[in-house]
Amino acid sequence: MAVLSNLITKSFNLEDKMQIIERKFDILIARASDISTELEIEEQQLGKKRRREVDQWLRYVKVKKFEIVSLGEEVKTTRLLLPNMQLRNRIGRIFDEIEELEQQGRFPKGLVLNDVRNTRLPLLTPKLMDHMLEGNIKTVMKWLQDDKVCRIGIYGMGGVGKTTLIMHIHNRLLEGKIFFRDVCWVTITQSSTNELQNKIAKAVGLDLPNDENWRRRAAALSNMLSRIRKTLLILDDMWNHFPLDEVGVPVAGSGCKIVITTRSLDVCRRMECQKILKIEPLSERDAWKLFSGNLGNYQDLPDRLIEVAKSIVKECGGLPLAIRTMARSMNGVLYVSEWKNALQELKRPIRGQDDMKNEVFPILQFSYSRLNDFKLQKCFLNCLLYPEDTKIHRDELINLWIVEGLLEETESREEQFHEGHTILNKLENSCLLEAKNYNEKTGVKMHDLIRDMAINITKVSPRFMVNPGAELIELPHEKLWPEDLEKVSFFHNRIIEIPQEMSPRCPNLSTLFLQYNPLERISDPFFKQMKALKILNVSHTNIKKLPDSVSDLENLSALILQGCWNLSCVPSLTRLHKLRELDMRHTRIKEAPEGFDVLSNLRCLDLSEIKDLRMPLCKILPKFSRLQKLRLSLAIMGKDITNLRYLERLECWLVFNMNEWKKFIEIRHHWKINCYKFFLRGTRWGCNDRYDQLLNNFCNGSKRVLLVSKSIFDGRNDLKFPKNIQFLGINQCDFQVKGLIDAFPYFHNATELKVCEINKCEGIEYIWSPPPASSVITPPFTFSHFKKIHIRSCSNIKKLFPLALIQQKLLPNLLEIELVNCPHMTEIIALNEGQGSTRDYEDALLTLPHLKSITLINMPNLESICRGLLQCNSLVKVNKENCPMLNMIPISLPVICDSSEGTLRQVAGLSMQWWASLDKDYPKVVTEIRRLLNKRKLL
Structure with a gap:
């Protein structure tokens, strides 16, 4: 009886223990609820994230809740039965776990952590x-x-x-x-x-x-x-x-x-x-979409305002920042007068719109400030001298920097141009200038808003007055010319005269642009108070006479008179010792101005296209010892420039006899001339022979030309070429050796040669004769630039290229072959003796990858271009006239059959008989070839 009582007492103790557990767990549940509320608040803060231990603790509490409820039910159902020792142990374990959860739920490091x-x-x-x-x-x-x-x-x-x-x-x-x-x-x-x-x-x-x-x-x-x-x-x-x-x-x-x-x-x-x-500026269509999308009342605009709004958008130059700024400023504006006023302000040289000044210009000006180079900044601001939207030729701009003294002084003008192009590239790369190509020339252009930002800068320092292309009919009154002006441009206006009494006080003015005006007269006192003037450009005006005050501009570095058709008189240049550039092209000046021969600092002289020029150049030119660029329309003797040690660009014909040429070519400082036209007249040249027409016919647009005429070449002439020659013309010469290279042993040095023209030359039978087959025909770089070969009226020539020259791919850039009146030529690409078997030749696949044109005229004995198959995937033109023996042109068939734009587009002189003869060689495809050519209208 005592034992049963003891067991019942222990059973009641389990119930008490369970109640204690439930009370402790209720407190734990309340804590978990508070923690969940705190987490909701904390996690609403940016960058806050609950700790993983907190999340895990809440999950444990939730699981433990279900376990305690289940355990409580089990204790109630077993209280009148003998107590289960396993149940007692579970109650003790859960009690310990609840106490442990209470300890873990304090979280001394907080509930959340920072999570970026x-x-x-x-x-x-x-x-x-x-x-x-x-x-x-x-x-x-x-x-x-x-x-x-x-x-x-x-x-x-x-x-x-x-x-x-x-x-x-x-x-x-x-x-x-x-x-x-x-x-x-x-x-x-x-x-x-x-x-x-x-x-x-x-x-x-x-x-x-x-x-x-x-x-x-x-x-x-x-x-x-x-x-x-x-x-x-x-x-x-x-x-x-x-x-x-x-x-x-x-x-x-x-x-x-x-x-x-x-x-x-x-x-x-x-x-x-x-x-x-x-990232480029927006197109007009996208700019309009952006503007209208940011204009809140776009739908309310009447039709008459749409065109004004589009003009405003156009003035923003596709710049999204400017477009959005203008859209915000015009939001809610419905009056026509306000829209037109906004447009007018935008068209001013300085954008008058306040929002543009405050929001757009500071951002653009930061690019200018970040150049961190005073020279770059000055070079950039010089672009303001040219009209808005004008594409400025790079060389013209660099030349301006040179004569202004902005670029490093060097002995080589070419080095200065290298520096100039580097500066332009930096300005382009900084997006302050845009690269533009026009008329096959490279140029730059200023974005309209960049230009306005630059003008804003020059309103303070350095001080400019720039009104190019502004349709002005007269200059601003001299009171409007600030004394601290540094540069002035009235490029391309409608100014006819400068009043007699006008003499602005501008002691710091260095550059003055007056070109492209119908200017007829400049008053004499106009330059009196411009003593610092370095550059004066009055080109392409109607001026007849320069004022005498020009003679007092002792700091003048460049005097540009090009295109002044009526100008016949230039005042004394005696005091202009600093003059570096004098351009009198397209003027009526016939005699040398007074003091012309004392301009010892001249670097550039242009006397081209002056009719009836009567200057004693043979006496004057040797005095210009520092001349770097010379441009003339007439030919001069080579001996007249032997003292010009710094000459780099020569735009006229220099005439030599053979002895003079040998002396000239040995003087090393003449080898740096990178633009020239040398005319070497042979010993057979008569005193009554005229060569001006001959010179005009030989150039082909090349910068470095050597023309040899009426000479005899017997292999002992030892004629040297300039290494950088691009065009070689040989006219009416007698060859007492069979090959061109035999006559000119220095031919291999002309690695930049692009064009060779041979006209009316006797004796020559071939151009190149290869050495034995075991050796390379010539150094591989010798003909790497070679593009055109023209042979005319050479009666003895029999073949053009040796097979080895084509097989070794030494003509990679040949574009054009022209053969006219060569009666003895039988084959263009020929197999020379000792250069392989005929069978191998006929099976050979030869390539001229860039050949575009073949012209064959009056070649009565020409039998073939080559006996192998010639692959010319770039060929677009074949012209054959009076070549009765030429029955086949062995051009690779894919070139003809391919329908792409880069393939054959013009075939002339191919008769029905020619097509009939082609049937023998290509019977399966000739029908298809003719069908394709007919379809493409090539026959």
Whole structure:
């Protein structure tokens, strides 16, 4: 009886224990509820994330709740039965676990931690309004997916939309989460190495050691980033390049990629970007879409305002920043007068619209300031001297910098042009100038808003007055000419005269542009107070006489009179000792101005296209010892320039006899002339022979020409060529040796030769004769530039090229073959003795990959071009006239049958008999060939 009582007592103790457990667990549940509420509040803060231990603890509490309820039910059903020792043990275990959960639920480190990835919110971006932006986004996204691309550069002028583009890409990457584990945005601008390291570390949520040694910080940052795989760093608005390893950004092989935005192509290149994208201004259609999309009341605009609005958009030059600025400023404006006034303000040389001045110009001017080079800034501002929207020829602009003294003084003008082109490239790469090609010349152009920004600069310092292309009919009153003016341009206006009393006080004025005006008269006192003037350009005006005050401009460096058709008188030049450039092309000046022969500092002289010029050039030219460029319309004797040691460009014919030529070619300083026309007249030249017409016929647009006429070549002449010769003309010469190279042993040195013309030459039988088959015909670079061969009226020539020359592919750039009146020529590409078997020749496949034209006229004995198969995949023209023996042109059939644009388009002189003879060689395909040629109207 006592034992049963004891068991019943223990059973009741289990119930008490269970009640204690339930009370303790109720407190734990309340704690869990409070923690859940706190978590909801904390997680609403940006960059906060619940700790994993808190999340795990809440799950344990939830599971334990179900276990306690189940255990309580089990205790109630077994209280009248013998107690279960296993149940007692479970109750004890759960009691211990609840106490442990109470201890764990205190969380001394807090409920949440900082998680930088939770700060990655989509950036607020303008809506996509143009297909160009969408296309650029797709391009960059494609590059980002390429595992081989780890550096991407995006550049363009300020306000063109670089940041907008990369913001859209940032948001798409966040939405997709398919390329990168993390996308981090860092705005660079101007940052030191330490600042840059801190910005990148903060962006990726890393704690960088507070160490002053940047190398140790770089090592720590690199180690941290290497452990974070598939990370994209967006470095926005970068002005200067930096070595990634010095900062601590691992790229190659780390899974980390970078995208930079900058205004400079040079930064992209120095950052070794593998893909580079330039953001161009918007097209007119996209610009209008952007403007109308940002104009809140666009639907309310009456039709009469639409055209005005489109004109306003056009003035913004496709710059998104300017377009949005103008759209915001015109939002809600419905009065026609206000729209027209806004348009008028935009058309002024300085945009009068306040929003443009305050929001757009500072961004554009920052690009100018960041050049950090006074020389580059001055060179850039010189572009203002030319009319708006004008494409400025690069050489013209560089020449202006040279005579102004902006470029380094060197003995070589070519070196100065190299420096000038480097500066222009820097300005283009900084998006301050745009590259433009026109009339086969390279030029630059200023964006309209860049130009307005530059004019804004020159209203303060340096001080300019620029009104090119402004339709002015008179100059501003002299009171409007500030004394601190440095440069003035009235290029391309309608100014007819400068009043007699006008004499602006401009002691610092260095450059004055008056060209392209119908200017007839300049008052004498006009230049009196311009003593610092360096450049005076009055070209293409109607001026008849320059005022005498020009004689007092002792600092004048360039006097440009080109195209002044009525100018016949130039005042004394005696005091103009600093004059470096004198251009009197297309004037009526016949006699040398007074003091002309004392201009010892002249670097450039242009006396071309002057009718009846009567200057004693043979006496004057030797005095211009520093001359670098000489341009004349008439021919002069070579001996007249032997003292011109610095001459680099010669745009006239220099005439030599054989003895004079041998002396001239041995003087080493003449080898640096990079533009010339040398005429070597032979011993058979009579005193009554005229050569002016002959000279005009031989040039072919080449810069470096040698014409040899009426000479006898017997292999002992030892005639040397300039190494950089481009055009060789041989006219009416007698060859007492069979080959051209036999007559000219120095021919192999002419590695830049492009064109060779041989006319009316006797004795010559072939051009090149190869050495034995075991050796290379000639050094492979000898004919690497060779493009055209023209042979006319050479009665003894029998063949043109040896087979070995074609087989060894030593004519890779040959474009044109022209053979006229060569009665003894039987084969163009011929097999020379000792050069292989006829069978091998007939089976050979020969290639002239760039040959475009073959002309064969009056060749009565010509039997074939070659006996092998000639593959000319670039051939577009074949002309055959009076070549009765030529029954086959062995051109590779795909050239004829191919329908692409690059294949044969013109066939002349191929008779029905010729086609009949072709049947013998190509019976299966001749019908198809004729059908195709008929279809393409080549027959």
